[in-house]
Amino acid sequence: MTEKTPLPPFFDETHDALRASVRRFVEQEILPHVDDWEEQNSFPRELYQKAGQAGFLGLGFPEALGGTPGDVFHKLVFSEEIMRSTSGGLVASLGSLDIALPPIVKWGSLALKERVVPAVISGEKIAALAITEPSGGSDVANIKTRAEKVTVDGKQYYKVNGSKTFITSGMRADYYTVAVRTGGEGYGGISLLMIEKGTPGFTTGRNLKKMCWWASDTAELFFEDCLVPAENLIGVENTGFFAIMANFQSERLMLTSMANMTSQMALEACMSYVKERETFGRPIGKYQVIKHKLVEMATRLEVSNTMMYQVAANMQNGVDQVKQVSMAKNFATDTSDFITYEAVQIFGGMGLMREGPVDRLYRDNRILSIGGGTREIMNEIISKQMGL
Numbered sequence: 222m223t224e225k226t227p228l229p230p231f232f233d234e235t236h237d238a239l240r241a242s243v244r245r246f247v248e249q250e251i252l253p254h255v256d257d258w259e260e261q262n263s264f265p266r267e268l269y270q271k272a273g274q275a276g277f278l279g280l281g282f283p284e285a286l287g288g289t290p291g292d293v294f295h296k297l298v299f300s301e302e303i304m305r306s307t308s309g310g311l312v313a314s315l316g317s318l319d320i321a322l323p324p325i326v327k328w329g330s331l332a333l334k335e336r337v338v339p340a341v342i343s344g345e346k347i348a349a350l351a352i353t354e355p356s357g358g359s360d361v362a363n364i365k366t367r368a369e370k371v372t373v374d375g376k377q378y379y380k381v382n383g384s385k386t387f388i389t390s391g392m393r394a395d396y397y398t399v400a401v402r403t404g405g406e407g408y409g410g411i412s413l414l415m416i417e418k419g420t421p422g423f424t425t426g427r428n429l430k431k432m433c434w435w436a437s438d439t440a441e442l443f444f445e446d447c448l449v450p451a452e453n454l455i456g457v458e459n460t461g462f463f464a465i466m467a468n469f470q471s472e473r474l475m476l477t478s479m480a481n482m483t484s485q486m487a488l489e490a491c492m493s494y495v496k497e498r499e500t501f502g503r504p505i506g507k508y509q510v511i512k513h514k515l516v517e518m519a520t521r522l523e524v525s526n527t528m529m530y531q532v533a534a535n536m537q538n539g540v541d542q543v544k545q546v547s548m549a550k551n552f553a554t555d556t557s558d559f560i561t562y563e564a565v566q567i568f569g570g571m572g573l574m575r576e577g578p579v580d581r582l583y584r585d586n587r588i589l590s591i592g593g594g595t596r597e598i599m600n601e602i603i604s605k606q607m608g609l
């Protein structure tokens with residue numbers, strides 16, 4: 222129960238080699254420190270550089286921009302193995318580039334790409350994606366942060382006013398991919414701008430304290446007459462909504478894999494604990510009720526993994542998976558909700574102790590059906606795709 226079930230059609234020796242190398246990285250660079258980092262609500266910036274030097278941050282990005290060749294399954298393997306750090310917060314922060322950079326790579330100007338992408342995937346700089354606002358995250362088409370085109374000293378800028386909240390890596394990022402309103406109401410008036418830390422008029426608020434993801438910083442961003450050079454526009458003005466929606470697909474696959482790995486680690490912890498913990502003179506794993514819980518956990522996880530790999534294979538082949546990836550995320554988070562809840566139950570009082578192996582899994586799991594689109598929003602997407 223310590224290995225992922227092998228699925229030969231999806232993984233080849235390059236994926237296996239990557240898995241081994243990420244696992245070593247996690248064992249050497251993260252696990253000895255992760256409990257302290259969680260308590261400190263942070264982890265050293267040098268970890269980005271180490272992950273960058275190992276080629277992990279650049280996986281799947283163009284080699285011309287310093288990236289490492291890789292397909293959807295290399296990304297999945299990295300996500301699965303970095304989750305072995307047991308800190309969803311660390312994974313989310315280290316991975317915030319994966320939601321911030323793709324729009325720049327796909328739609329940004331060459332100058333913007335060359336300025337931002339190599340610096341971030343080498344781990345020298347940090348990137349964040351800022352869509353959610355205090356007035357709401359689900360209704361992306363209704364964002365209120367305004368960006369008005371102005372000319373100052375003969376140079377064109379966007380003057381940005383508004384705020385963002387719940388932004389992963391929000392405190393210490395250097396580059397922010399920010400959703401702004403450049404046009405009229407609704408989805409047709411949204412653009413993406415790259416805004417750099419230190420731009421006058423741009424400030425960050427406090428590091429928000431959270432139930433989950435303690436090692437990750439989550440921040441508010443404020444823009445007050447913030448002048449952003451017009452060349453920082455990502456893609457064509459007023460087409461940002463489509464870029465955001467396209468970007469969500471891979472984020473949702475990664476959140477699916479985070480949920481499945483959370484389930485995997487919780488199940489593994491239970492499999493060991495039920496053999497060693499005794500009540501009434503017997504290991505608790507001898508009780509049928511406990512066995513059946515474990516069987517139910519394993520069954521749901523197997524189905525969830527199979528669906529995720531199938532969706533990943535279709536994405537790899539360029540097949541539209543908007544409906545399926547939403548289903549996979551919901552199935553995976555339903556599964557991880559069930560498994561982490563039952564894991565705490567199986568551990569009894571120890572399930573609630575920070576020194577135990579399942580407390581953090583339980584807490585970190587809670588965000589997964591909210592971030593990257595809530596369960597209800599996934600259902601809305603699925604129902605539209607079903608023609609309802």
Ligand SMILES: Cc1cc2nc3c(=O)[nH]c(=O)nc-3n(C[C@H](O)[C@H](O)[C@H](O)COP(=O)(O)OP(=O)(O)OC[C@H]3O[C@@H](n4cnc5c(N)ncnc54)[C@H](O)[C@@H]3O)c2cc1C
Binds near residue numbers: 351353359591592
């Ligand atoms: C730790 C953390 C990290 C995050 N990181 C980032 C980040 O890096 N970048 C970023 O931009 N955002 C980030 N977010 C924000 C996240 O994406 C939003 O929290 C999420 O999209 C939900 O938005 P909301 O919190 O405003 O909830 P709301 O949109 O206010 O929704 C509240 C409730 O209403 C439900 N609801 C809303 N609309 C409907 C509907 N049509 N039908 C049925 N139910 C509905 C929702 O499902 C939810 O249950 C992060 C959030 C957290 C907690």
